[in-house]
Amino acid sequence: MHRPLFVTDDHELLDDVLNLAAVLPLDLDVESGPESARSRYTSAPIVLIGEGSATACARARLPHRSDVFLLSHGPGHHGSGHHGMDRLTMLADAIGADHIVQIPDGAGWLLDRFARLTGPVAEHRGRILAVLGGRGGAGASVLAAGLAVTAGNVGLRSLLVDADPLGGGVDLVLGWEDLAGLRWPGLAEATGVVDPPAMVDALPSRGDVAVLSCDREAPGAGLPSDAMAAALDAGSRGRDLVVADLPRRLDDAAVLALRAADRVLLIVPAELRACVAAARVAATVTPHTDALHLVVRGPAPGRLRTRQISRSLGLPVAGTLRAETDLPRRLERGAPPAGTGRGPLAALCRRILGDLGLATGVAA
Incomplete structure (x- = not known):
């Protein structure tokens, strides 16, 4: 050996x-x-x-x-x-x-x-996805949450990791802000070896979906890179999929997540200014990963095509997200993204999971 x-x-x-x-x-x-x-x-x-x-x-x-x-x-x-x-x-x-x-x-x-x-058999490791927006309000948190929820809907165990201290808490996107459980400050204060089942069991969860969210009582508090490493390691050992919602301004914890990710998704609205902003974000991300893919979000008021945006940014396309007019209202009512399994967001999430080999055989 x-x-x-x-x-x-x-x-x-x-x-x-x-x-x-x-x-x-x-x-x-x-x-x-x-x-x-x-x-x-x-x-x-x-x-x-x-x-x-x-x-x-x-x-x-x-x-x-x-x-x-x-x-x-x-x-x-x-x-x-x-x-x-x-x-x-x-x-x-x-x-x-x-x-x-x-x-x-x-x-x-x-x-x-x-x-x-020292173990006799190599253990199962879940896949890691990272998601970030090409500009503010691009919809990265909604896409990240939709991926975690969709995975749960098809029988996969998922963990949604909130890596944006200024994002307001991804548990709000799920409508789970009142659920009790471990959040980032508690994990950051933990010492010693992290036991994956124990960590996941301590998180707010419903069904096969668990979330590690930032704490709104400590706004802007940075995430220690050691705590992020422990969360990603424990999550990939105890779950089938880990989805990390990353900030556009990278800190050490976000860089660590980028390096660990099997695929990184950059979601960009189909607008000229958004594409210009996304080019700057992509330039800061690409030194840390060779797995960056593009998700284009409609509508396209200037009729920008996905192919044009892909060529402009030099990124392969993971998918497009058509406008879903009812989605903001459902989110305001506390319904999780893609929770019903229907609509453009759910269809896109199933496609992305399928491309990773995680939803093979699941009907779209």
């Missing part, structure tokens, strides 16, 4: 990670630089790269792969803080890291990843 690979020249960080792995126990291969690590880089189940070795690894042009994690000392250690996180994000981009793990705050999450390597 191949062992996890840790590339680091930081003895303090090495001791922390080895002590963590010894809890299971789990053996690691350790190398001080990229050249000595190259022969095992692609075969290791996961690769950990210490902050101090990241620049050398980026220059060495190691093969692109998934399950690469950038490790660093957490807040309180010399060099941490806001500017430290900016630097970590740049380093993560340079080495193609999926996650940034700060020790000791992220020790529980890392231990959870280690624990999965």
Whole structure:
């Protein structure tokens, strides 16, 4: 069995990670630089790269792969803080890291990843979709909620993750604002290994749909990237589909979700100004994902065609959303998007899920 690979020249960080792995126990291969690590880089189940070795690894042009994690000392250690996180994000981009793990705050999450390597059978992983708007009011939250609800309607277990602290709470879109359950502040304060069934059970839910929403009592509070990593990991392990509703202005948590997503949907109204705004959003998103697809929302007052918008933005089309005049009224009454399974939104959501292989055999 191949062992996890840790590339680091930081003895303090090495001791922390080895002590963590010894809890299971789990053996690691350790190398001080990229050249000595190259022969095992692609075969290791996961690769950990210490902050101090990241620049050398980026220059060495190691093969692109998934399950690469950038490790660093957490807040309180010399060099941490806001500017430290900016630097970590740049380093993560340079080495193609999926996650940034700060020790000791992220020790529980890392231990959870280690624990999965010791199991005898590979576990089921749900798909991850990310949705964001090409401009304000494009309908990203409605589409994200519609995807989660549609998945539940066809017998899939879904989790809707609200990653926009300024969005007002995606539970409002579902009409679930009065449901009790765990929201972001509670998850962000949790420590230790996240148990997927326990986390999902603690969330507001109805049927096969659960939601992790922002808290309106703490407007604008940023989402910790470690908490986002835990939510996506636990959600994909405990659900068939995770849908993340992302902000247009990317923070560290949103970037992490983009990197984890199997597909990213950019919803753009068929209007000239919306297309111009969407081009700027797409430019900030594409460095973090190669899975960006376009959803065009009607009506088109200037008769812009989907093909024109796709060509202008340079994005493949995941689908079009025809105008649904009754949808705003239903949402105001607390009905969840696509809840009836009928109408243009429900049809689009079924198509998107089908393209991901999640709704095969379900009649449209």
